[in-house]
Amino acid sequence: MGLKFVQWQIHETTVQSPFKMTFGEEPQIGLESYVLPKSLVGAAKTEEEIEEFLTSQEANDEETRKEAALGQSRAAAKMTRRAKKMLIPLQIGQNCTLRVPDVDRGPADPKNFLVVVMAECEGLYTVGCREGKLASKFTAADLQVISENILSIDEVPDTEIPLRTAVTKATGGQGYVKCMCLSGCSSGRCSCSRKRVLCNSRCHPGKSCNNI
Template sequence: MLVIEKKVLLICSLCSRTDAMRDQRESAKTGLEKQAAKMLALSQQKLPPIKVGQNVVVKVPDVDRGRLAPRNVLAVVLSVNESGLYKLGTKKGALERIYTSALSSGSKQRFVICHCKRYCNTKRCNCRSKEVLCNSKCHNSSACKNK
């Protein structure tokens, strides 16, 4: 009779363990769902939706381009899916793939140029004031601390 009672107690402890594991799994699932919702909200804040007709810059993978080919292609948003994916078109025609907003960023089509004579280390520098690094369009070979 004592042996039977131990088996019953053993089974009850197994049941309680499985119940505890089930509860932990459900709480982990709800935690993951909350985290996913939070990540989606943050990405939508960082990458606002792109409108149809807006210009975007699409990065060309290194495998698909030659040595002298441009790294980026200027494209226009043709349409938007119900799932938030974008169909893009260029001068040569529509692109085969559909893109997310993370792959294509909005293009402002403006260059910041400073024409500083040396160093570019104060806020007078147009590039530094807009928090952009100087490039080859700014100044040729003068010493620059904003490169």
């Protein structure tokens, strides 16, 4: 198509052309696009006219930014409405599986974690597990409903814990805890001993260990 046609296209979100977003005004066509003789330009550039031109240009830039911001707000509201239509609201007491991010689980920990919906506020759900109530809030897209009711709200302790801690307690895995001790893990400086977990194959390769 070429730049000649693209610069007149209206963006769906900002409702403005790329040229106006860049320069604060619509592209000039016709006689306005021609370069005037220097004699006419010099005669027109008085101090008042230059000040008026700069002031109007700043006003155009500010108005362009406001229109673009309004367009982005409308697009965000449209996406929110579309997401609410696609996602089915969850019910209090429903059992769901929560996908555990890779950064919150060890290599042997499960990818999905059983939780129960405890509360809802503005589209964000508070969920709990047998280890406690998770500190983070989740959307309906983060939770996958299951048909069985394995866990009830009464079984959830009142204490709030991070997701990583809950997964580690539930699986009994070591998570990301490891040590690089050189003294046999017999002192209080051993990170595994402080966490009250046993050392594994990732700890201090080739060294003796008293914490196995």
